[in-house]
Amino acid sequence: MRPLLLKGHERSLTQVxxxxxxxxxxxxxxxxxxxVWYSFNGxxxxxxxGHGGTIWxxxxxxxxxxxxxxxxxFSVKLWNVSNGENVFxxxxxxxxxxxxxxxxxxxxxxxxxxxxGHKGDISVFNINKETPTKQDEEPxxxxxxxxxxxxxxxxxxxxxxxxxIAGHQDGTVSKYDAKTGEFINSVKVHEGLVxxxxxxxxxxxxxxxxxxKSSKILDVDNLNILKKFESDSPLNSAAITPLKNFVVLGGGxxxxxxxxxxxxxxxxxxxxxxxxxxxxxxxxxxHFGPLNYIAIHPKGTGYASxxxxxxxxxxxxxxxxxxxxYDVEITAEAAAASKENNQD
Amino acid sequence: xxxxxxxxxxxxxxxxxxxxxxxxxKETVNKEVAKRKKWAKFGAEKNAAPxxxxxxxxxxxxxxxxxxxxxxxLEKEEEEKSAQEAAKTNTYxxxxxxxxxxxxxxxxxxxxxxxxxxxxxxxxxxGSPAPEDSGASGAAGASASAAAAGKYVPLxxxxxxxxxxPEKRGxxxxxxxxxxxxxNEIVTxxxxxxxxxxxxxxxxxxxxxxxxxxxxxKGLAFVQFHTESAAQRAMEALNGRGYHxxxxxxxxxxxxx
Numbered sequence: 141m142r143p144l145l146l147k148g149h150e151r152s153l154t155q156v157x158x159x160x161x162x163x164x165x166x167x168x169x170x171x172x173x174x175x176v177w178y179s180f181n182g183x184x185x186x187x188x189x190g191h192g193g194t195i196w197x198x199x200x201x202x203x204x205x206x207x208x209x210x211x212x213x214f215s216v217k218l219w220n221v222s223n224g225e226n227v228f229x230x231x232x233x234x235x236x237x238x239x240x241x242x243x244x245x246x247x248x249x250x251x252x253x254x255x256x257g258h259k260g261d262i263s264v265f266n267i268n269k270e271t272p273t274k275q276d277e278e279p280x281x282x283x284x285x286x287x288x289x290x291x292x293x294x295x296x297x298x299x300x301x302x303x304x305i306a307g308h309q310d311g312t313v314s315k316y317d318a319k320t321g322e323f324i325n326s327v328k329v330h331e332g333l334v335x336x337x338x339x340x341x342x343x344x345x346x347x348x349x350x351x352x353k354s355s356k357i358l359d360v361d362n363l364n365i366l367k368k369f370e371s372d373s374p375l376n377s378a379a380i381t382p383l384k385n386f387v388v389l390g391g392g393x394x395x396x397x398x399x400x401x402x403x404x405x406x407x408x409x410x411x412x413x414x415x416x417x418x419x420x421x422x423x424x425x426x427h428f429g430p431l432n433y434i435a436i437h438p439k440g441t442g443y444a445s446x447x448x449x450x451x452x453x454x455x456x457x458x459x460x461x462x463x464x465x466y467d468v469e470i471t472a473e474a475a476a477a478s479k480e481n482n483q484d
Numbered sequence: 485x486x487x488x489x490x491x492x493x494x495x496x497x498x499x500x501x502x503x504x505x506x507x508x509x510k511e512t513v514n515k516e517v518a519k520r521k522k523w524a525k526f527g528a529e530k531n532a533a534p535x536x537x538x539x540x541x542x543x544x545x546x547x548x549x550x551x552x553x554x555x556x557x558l559e560k561e562e563e564e565k566s567a568q569e570a571a572k573t574n575t576y577x578x579x580x581x582x583x584x585x586x587x588x589x590x591x592x593x594x595x596x597x598x599x600x601x602x603x604x605x606x607x608x609x610x611g612s613p614a615p616e617d618s619g620a621s622g623a624a625g626a627s628a629s630a631a632a633a634g635k636y637v638p639l640x641x642x643x644x645x646x647x648x649x650p651e652k653r654g655x656x657x658x659x660x661x662x663x664x665x666x667x668n669e670i671v672t673x674x675x676x677x678x679x680x681x682x683x684x685x686x687x688x689x690x691x692x693x694x695x696x697x698x699x700x701x702k703g704l705a706f707v708q709f710h711t712e713s714a715a716q717r718a719m720e721a722l723n724g725r726g727y728h729x730x731x732x733x734x735x736x737x738x739x740x741x
Contacts, residue, residue: 143544148528163517173528178521182541183534187527204520224526412551422551423559426544453544464551 143426144182146452148175153446154196155433159204162437164221165444166207167452168195174209176221179437179444179454188219190226197238201245206272208248210236216250216265218272227272230265234258238294242301242318243343245269247280249304251295259284260291262306264318283321286314293334298360299343305360307334307348315363327363329356335391336377336433347387349378355389357415367418373407377433383440384462385415390431390445410434410445417466426453595683660688660715661708663737667692668728669701680727681707684718703730706737 149169157166158179165177174188174195193213200207200221207219212235218228230250238251247264254260263279283304285291290309297318298305304316311330316323332351339346345366349355355378357367369378375391392408408430409423429448436443442456465473492498525532550558582590590596664676671680673690681687689708692701709715715736723734 141549142546145542145544146540147542148540161514161517163514163520175527177541181536182543183536184525184529184532184540185523186525186529189527204516222520222523412549419553420555421553422549422555424547424549426547455547458549461549461551466553 141455141458144454146175146177146182146184146454147450148177148184148187148452149173149450151194152429152448152450153432153452154194155198156435156444156446156452157198157200158435158438158444159200160202160438161204162439162441164200164204165435165452165454166198166200167446168198168209169446169450170194172211174198174207174219176207177452177454179442182454186224188217188224188226190217190229191215193235196236197240197251199240199248201241203245206245206267206269208239208241210239210250212236212253216248218267218275220272228275230275230277232263234260237292238296240296241267242297243299244301247301249295249297250279251292251306254285254291261285262292262295262304262316264304264321281319281321283316283323286323286326289314289326294337296337296339296346297343298339298346303360305337305346307337309333311350311352313337313348313358313363315360325363327358327365329358329365330354332374335375338377338379340380341382341438347378347380349375349389349391351375353391355387355413357387367415369413369418369420371411371420374430376431377445379434379436379443380415381436381440381443382438384464386421387413387415388434388436388443389413390434392427392430392448394430408447410443414466421464424455427451658708658737660710660712661706661737662715662719663735664705664707664722665703665733666730667701667703667705667732668730669703671701671705671728673705676705676707680722681718684709684721685714686710 146165146167149167149171151170153167153169155168158164159166163179164185165179166174167177168174172189172191172193172195176185176188177183178185188207188209191209191211191213193211195209195211197210198208204221206227207221208216209219210216214232214235216230216232216236216239217226219225220227232250232252234255235253236250237253239248241248246267246269248267250263250265252258252261252263262283264281264283265279266276268275289312292306293309295304295306297303301318303324304318306314306316308314311328311332311334312326313329313334314323314326329348330350330352334348334350336349337346343360345357345359347355347357351374353371353374355369355371355375356365357380358365369387369389371389371391373391373393375389377390379388381388389411408427409425410431411420412422412424413420427445427447427449431445431447433446434443435445442454444452444454446452529537552558579587579589581588581593583593584595586593671692673692676690676692677687687707688710689706691706693704693706694701707718709718719734719736722732725732
């Protein structure tokens with residue numbers, strides 16, 4: 141496959157996202173502008189400028205009308221996707237590390253960083269979809285960092301927007317009621333910072349990635365660890381592929397350590413694991429810095445990765461990707477087919 | 485389609501029927517996606533031309549994803565292979581002449597003068613050893629021996645001394661002879677034998693046309709080969725080639741009728 145290289149950012153990428161149909165790709169980086177691209181040819185549709193610092197996170201609603209960005213300039217901005225207009229700005233108490241719409245798009249959460257005495261929290265805001273320019277300034281819910289846990293690094297809404305799942309700096313994953321903000325339970329999953337948390341298509345389970353070089357799949361209801369993927373370098377992102385039972389992990393040596401080791405030791409590759417068998421089944425090279433975020437096309441036909449090197453690489457899978465099966469899968473299918481024939 | 489009616493072998497008109505099948509391929513596109521494709525560009529891309537901008541969008545080198553539990557072994561194998569190949573090229577030949585393929589710089593090629601910079605003849609030239617003076621035992625050899633004896637041999641007798649009877653002009657076979665014009669005045673028979681045509685097999689005869697009074701070259705030479713194919717090869721290689729700051733014109737010598 142020939143990837144498309146998108147070079148619209150001057151600094152390292154922080155997040156890359158597809159919209160629901162997968163025709164647009166939204167990218168944010170440590171420079172102050174967000175970009176939107178057509179995924180089929182890599183053409184840049186436009187940029188969203190207005191932030192005064194690193195944009196840590198971006199999210200788009202289901203209809204691809206409204207866009208949220210969370211920035212280190214202590215603000216969350218709401219944008220009109222079609223013309224790049226900034227329709228509203230929420231000013232926050234600390235840098236915003238993660239923003240995400242809930243599944244019904246009437247609320248969003250913002251993860252506040254713990255800086256300058258602020259302990260960090262998850263704030264939930266209402267969204268007025270009718271007149272986007274008039275929004276409620278105040279959060280409807282603030283979930284402060286639970287006692288005994290370190291700051292929240294990532295968070296997201298579970299199925300139906302019922303729970304909020306959060307990943308913490310100390311490797312803990314915690315669960316809250318999305319309506320009341322009540323703490324439900326927490327599990328120590330990782331040994332290091334939870335760097336990413338992405339949900340499955342139906343949002344009943346999710347995958348975490350951590351600096352402790354591992355990635356895990358947990359279910360939303362009990363926070364049980366279902367699957368475990370071991371890697372050989374710190375991970376920055378993990379994603380679950382629809383269509384095929386794979387997961388894609390991205391990471392690589394820390395940027396600050398790159399100069400002290402050999403170039404081929406960087407491990408700046410996207411790693412493919414089988415979701416069920418937990419084996420590593422392939423790698424895709426390309427970036428010359430750690431991968432900061434991996435986003436899978438919602439139809440499972442490709443993926444985009446944003447790297448520390450400032451490039452976004454958009455890949456469309458070859459036929460061999462869709463054809464790949466384990467031997468046991470093939471034999472099981474053949475057995476099932478012959479059984480069906482016998483019944484006839 | 486009926487304006488030209490082909491005729492068959494008997495000269496009769498033949499009717500040709502052509503069937504064309506039209507296949508309509510329908511592609512369904514999400515309405516919203518189609519709408520979004522028509523959006524005007526904004527922000528930094530405002531007023532930009534439609535289509536991807538090569539400054540921000542490039543197509544990368546192909547990358548390969550080989551799925552399988554044994555991918556590590558496969559990758560290792562491949563890496564080893566490429567490493568071996570790299571080692572091979574390193575030990576065998578680092579420098580390769582573009583002219584003759586030898587292990588020297590192109591600028592220092594010994595065949596530079598004759599072969600110019602054509603890799604096609606370069607291969608052939610390096611394969612067959614240059615037939616240095618094997619064919620040059622004629623006039624040059626005789627005059628050399630005569631000079632060694634310290635005795636003057638008149639020009640028209642020199643060839644006879646070497647045992648070659650000068651042929652009469654009329655019945656000489658000119659089919660293997662090349663006519664080389666646009667030669668520099670400084671070029672001598674020896675240079676033609678040892679440099680210019682050194683790589684094209686032994687020469688039967690080399691003759692530079694000179695002014696009778698002054699002995700200056702008229703820039704014209706006749707070179708006879710033993711075989712026509714060698715002559716043909718030499719002509720193809722050298723015609724239009726620069727030699728001593730003039731561009732050679734090489735053609736088959738036309739016998740005078």
